[in-house]
Amino acid sequence: MNSCLTSVMNIGDKGKFRMRFLLFLFLQFGMITLVHANTSFKDSVKSKVETIWTQGDVVGYLPLYTYHMPYAYPPEKLDQYTDIPLGLGIGKGLYNNRGNWEGLYAMTFRDSHGVYQYMAGYGWIPTWNLSTNGNWRVGAGATVFMMSRQDIFNYIPFPGLLPVGSLGYKNLSLQTSFVPGGDGFGNVLFTWAKWTFK
Numbered sequence: 280m281n282s283c284l285t286s287v288m289n290i291g292d293k294g295k296f297r298m299r300f301l302l303f304l305f306l307q308f309g310m311i312t313l314v315h316a317n318t319s320f321k322d323s324v325k326s327k328v329e330t331i332w333t334q335g336d337v338v339g340y341l342p343l344y345t346y347h348m349p350y351a352y353p354p355e356k357l358d359q360y361t362d363i364p365l366g367l368g369i370g371k372g373l374y375n376n377r378g379n380w381e382g383l384y385a386m387t388f389r390d391s392h393g394v395y396q397y398m399a400g401y402g403w404i405p406t407w408n409l410s411t412n413g414n415w416r417v418g419a420g421a422t423v424f425m426m427s428r429q430d431i432f433n434y435i436p437f438p439g440l441l442p443v444g445s446l447g448y449k450n451l452s453l454q455t456s457f458v459p460g461g462d463g464f465g466n467v468l469f470t471w472a473k474w475t476f477k
Contacts, residue, residue, distance in 0.1 A: 328401075331371050331383050337476045340368030342388040343453075344470045351466035364388040364469070366395070372402070372475065380404040380418060380445070390428060391467070400424025404445050404454075418445040422456065450475045 342364040347357055366388025374380055385399040404420030420443050425436045445454045455470040 335371035335373040346468040348466040360391040396428040398426040416447040
């Protein structure tokens with residue numbers, strides 16, 4: 280832990296330091312919350328995971344595009360970043376009795392620097408039908424996850440929570456999430472395709 284903290288302290292850019300410090304605090308809060316979680320919450324989570332895993336369809340993910348908001352980065356930085364995140368993901372998902380999509384997933388893709396990062400999590404997307412036959416759907420929800428990146432804690436996993444928007448036709452969905460941030464970090468729109476194997 281000391282080497283991790285030392286590497287964070289050696290960062291000259293104040294924006295990156297603030298982001299890493301906030302992520303560190305968020306991680307600590309998450310660990311404390313998990314330790315003190317009550318039994319009924321744990322049972323509810325266990326039941327939800329079991330239902331998705333046993334009744335859900337296999338889902339494939341293909342990261343498509345990473346859009347860095349121009350107002351947050353100088354042009355020379357934008358020229359250095361990777362927009363095509365090259366990666367893959369797999370998971371299980373289902374529409375629950377309320378018509379909302381829920382799923383578990385694991386995904387790997389290149390970050391803005393072209394280095395692979397890893398994440399696994401749970402997604403919840405309330406969904407509305409746009410057509411009478413139910414082929415077209417739109418949704419907005421959230422994902423909670425654990426992520427591992429080289430430039431944040433040197434691949435030590437940390438938790439995250441992000442909004443997710445979805446537009447789907449039959450088995451295919453186009454989904455996107457906004458990663459908030461500050462000057463020179465975050466402020467990214469990440470888009471991927473989701474295919475449900477039925």
